[in-house]
Amino acid sequence: MTELENINPNVYKKCEDRKVTKDDENEDVVDPFDEREIFDLIRNINDPEHPLTLEELHVLEQSLITVDNEKNTIKILFTPTIPHCSMATLIGLSIRVKLLRALPPRFKVSVEINPGTHASEQAVNKQLSDKERVAAALENTHLMEVINQCISSPLK
Amino acid sequence: MGKLGVLQALTGHDGRVWSASWHPDGAALASCGEDKTIRIWTRSSNEWVAQTVLAEGHSRTIRDVAWSFCGQYLASASFDTTVAIWDKKSGEFECNATLEGHDNEVKSVTWSRNGNLLATCSRDKSVWVWEIHNYLDQEDEYECVAVLNAHTQDVKKVCWHPHRDMLASASYDNSIRLYKQDAIDNEWGPCGLLDSHTSTAWSISFDGTGKRLASCSEDTTVKIWQEFDPDNEHDIACPDGVPVWKCVCTLSGAHSHSVYDVDWCKKTGLLATACRDNMIRIFKEVRPDSGVSPLREPTFELVATGYTHTQDVNKVSWNPAAAGMLLSAGDDGTIVIWQYEDDD
Numbered sequence: 001m002t003e004l005e006n007i008n009p010n011v012y013k014k015c016e017d018r019k020v021t022k023d024d025e026n027e028d029v030v031d032p033f034d035e036r037e038i039f040d041l042i043r044n045i046n047d048p049e050h051p052l053t054l055e056e057l058h059v060l061e062q063s064l065i066t067v068d069n070e071k072n073t074i075k076i077l078f079t080p081t082i083p084h085c086s087m088a089t090l091i092g093l094s095i096r097v098k099l100l101r102a103l104p105p106r107f108k109v110s111v112e113i114n115p116g117t118h119a120s121e122q123a124v125n126k127q128l129s130d131k132e133r134v135a136a137a138l139e140n141t142h143l144m145e146v147i148n149q150c151i152s153s154p155l156k
Numbered sequence: 157m158g159k160l161g162v163l164q165a166l167t168g169h170d171g172r173v174w175s176a177s178w179h180p181d182g183a184a185l186a187s188c189g190e191d192k193t194i195r196i197w198t199r200s201s202n203e204w205v206a207q208t209v210l211a212e213g214h215s216r217t218i219r220d221v222a223w224s225f226c227g228q229y230l231a232s233a234s235f236d237t238t239v240a241i242w243d244k245k246s247g248e249f250e251c252n253a254t255l256e257g258h259d260n261e262v263k264s265v266t267w268s269r270n271g272n273l274l275a276t277c278s279r280d281k282s283v284w285v286w287e288i289h290n291y292l293d294q295e296d297e298y299e300c301v302a303v304l305n306a307h308t309q310d311v312k313k314v315c316w317h318p319h320r321d322m323l324a325s326a327s328y329d330n331s332i333r334l335y336k337q338d339a340i341d342n343e344w345g346p347c348g349l350l351d352s353h354t355s356t357a358w359s360i361s362f363d364g365t366g367k368r369l370a371s372c373s374e375d376t377t378v379k380i381w382q383e384f385d386p387d388n389e390h391d392i393a394c395p396d397g398v399p400v401w402k403c404v405c406t407l408s409g410a411h412s413h414s415v416y417d418v419d420w421c422k423k424t425g426l427l428a429t430a431c432r433d434n435m436i437r438i439f440k441e442v443r444p445d446s447g448v449s450p451l452r453e454p455t456f457e458l459v460a461t462g463y464t465h466t467q468d469v470n471k472v473s474w475n476p477a478a479a480g481m482l483l484s485a486g487d488d489g490t491i492v493i494w495q496y497e498d499d500d
Contacts, residue, residue: 108413126328126356133310135217135235139216
């Protein structure tokens, strides 16, 4: 990394752990995916340039995740820390890859920039939604190393 | 309405199947995908079986496969930036030519009707036209005769006209372009811009007459384009004295997600689409009310849907010999053979 784009990002508090209810432990109760569960899968993705998680930088927020179990769709809006962030595509790709690996394939996942928070919002969204270009990117060994680093949980 | 039934689901590929192509005699098909293999399926006692698996040709995803019209050659386009040409001259399928030159992933490959031209397109924004020189006792030669840079983004699909040496391409820049060879200097150049989609144009298919083209897009619509000659009776202006293509119909509302492929059956006139919502859809042209020109305002209705794939459908293709037989291929790793029958 040569120079940090955003030198002093705002850092926010992490949310509490999910409270496990009795129904969660009961194997006979169907518990469909909810926003909190999706959030838990991606909140600890590391920022590409700071030793902080996407949750701590408010790039990801549970309120910007929509899950429709019946239609098998999940929509995630993420907020780049600055409007000219050149890492936006990489961050979006990391979120996609994490969910690709963690979720059953029935889900159609869309990852988009929170409207109005990035200068090239449309171009980044189009690239992230193009599954052919995403597939080609995932065959790029160098890029995958970077993404895997972002996805791996931070050292406690 | 019509009936769309499943004849067989073909499994064997490891991971996503990107494309599949019928042999021109309709009795075999080739498929390809992210497992970097090509499978050639033939029918024995009513079952489609993968007779041959070609695994040595490419080092990355194989995005597209296409048979030549003579049925002797198979071309495969790969993310590894190359196109491989396979033939059976030795008795077994072998890769006897590799076409190199694209800077980035090759997305699509197509043979011209006469079999003397091949076109490829790539993430590098270009479309290449190759001339084929066949020799009886020597290796075939493939010579690049044009690099067409009309698109400003990733080119997704190339498709030859069914009779003429005219080429169409669809791109991430939302547009479709047409190309032909100049009659005077023999140089290839653009001869049409079809601009109406609001997102990536994924695929294109001519109808049997070659006067119409269907396109499908990330914007969830399918569009029908009509060629108007300079002396047309519809007052469509052709400023340069050359035919113009106009969008005469937009099928919107039928698809809930991106439409990845469209195929216009040369035998039956039926349109099939492959959609990100896992569905196959069949559309049929409706005979117009009197007073409405089918040329200027054609109407299509949804006559059947097929719901067997469990993930995105990437490819649909009508069997060129058996009317109503359709194949589809998807992210779920399967190829499905369907039979469509009209109800009336």
